[in-house]
Amino acid sequence: MIEKIELQWLLSFQAVYEQLSFKLAAEQLEIPTSNVSRHVALLEQNLGLRLLERTTRKMISTAAGKQLYQSITPLTCAINDALEEVSQFGDSLSGHLKVVMPDLPFLAEIIAGFCFEHTQISLSCDTHLNPQEGLLDGYDLVLRFGRGALEDSGWIAKEIIRWPSCVVASPHLLEHTALPKSLSDMSKVPCITSLSVLQGMPWRFKGEQTIQVQSDYKVNSGHMAKAAALKGLGFAILPMHACQTEIDNGSLIKIALNCEPEDLVLYALYSGRKYPLAKVKAFLDHLISELKELNLTTS
Secondary structure: OHHHOOHHHHHHHHHHHHHOOHHHHHHHHOOOHHHHHHHHHHHHHHHOOOOEEEOOOOEEEOHHHHHHHHHHHHHHHHHHHHHHHHHOOOOOOOEEEEEEEOOOHHHHHHHHHHHHHOOOEEEEEEEOOOOOHHHOOOOOEEEEEEOOOOOOOOEEEEEEEEEOEEEEEOHHHHHHOOOOOOHHHHOOOEEEEEOOOOOOOOEEEOOOEEEOOEEEEEEOOHHHHHHHHHOOOOEEEEEHHHHHHHHHHOOOEEOOOOOOEOOEEEEEEEEOOOOOOHHHHHHHHHHHHHHHHOOOOEO
């Protein structure tokens, strides 16, 4: 039977099964939606059974579809690993690199420089400060921030940059707010937190300590958090390098607590396959090298 089935039919079915959408599967595979639909139809026709049930509202897998997906997934992964292993013998770097990363100037410069050096690489880059795991399907590499332990996932996490952090406040805020000296005190004062990233609530400190803080100012930007802290809108956790000038000139005060905040870490996440994609490995080497040139702290 295998001689009657094309590999692309199986790959299209696999993507549709994971996405439960022809449109999303097509975006992942970067082929027209009509092609994906035709591939699945041809696969079902040659097998003589339904793999996916379609309705106007949703799509669900049949028992046969679930069995096929579970059976072929290890095989397609093994084929891909074999091809990746062989590709290591090639001299040129090429292909489509799909990345999710924060919209930061230094990262923009680095990824542009990488593509300038490797003209046979085509790039698709989406910007998210803290992408959720369901958003990662179809990408080769994800750069994201974290404080403390990362949640378990099927991705390999490589530490790229680690920034020591501190709690700061403006002199104006401290004129009418009691100076916190402990984590218990911090839970009673106004704080600036993230809206949806880094598990903005609770705040995380070293030694796996966490506290719930009071916050009426939530933002997904370190620059906005710093600006709010300077205006006296609350206490903020900021990377030391981002607020050292303000600490030195007195416009922000570093708060001495009985525990330090967890470091802010930029992680690179990529598939846990046996052989990392050559383009991913090359980009990570380029990223780390460039960060060293910029005198940023790296792992």
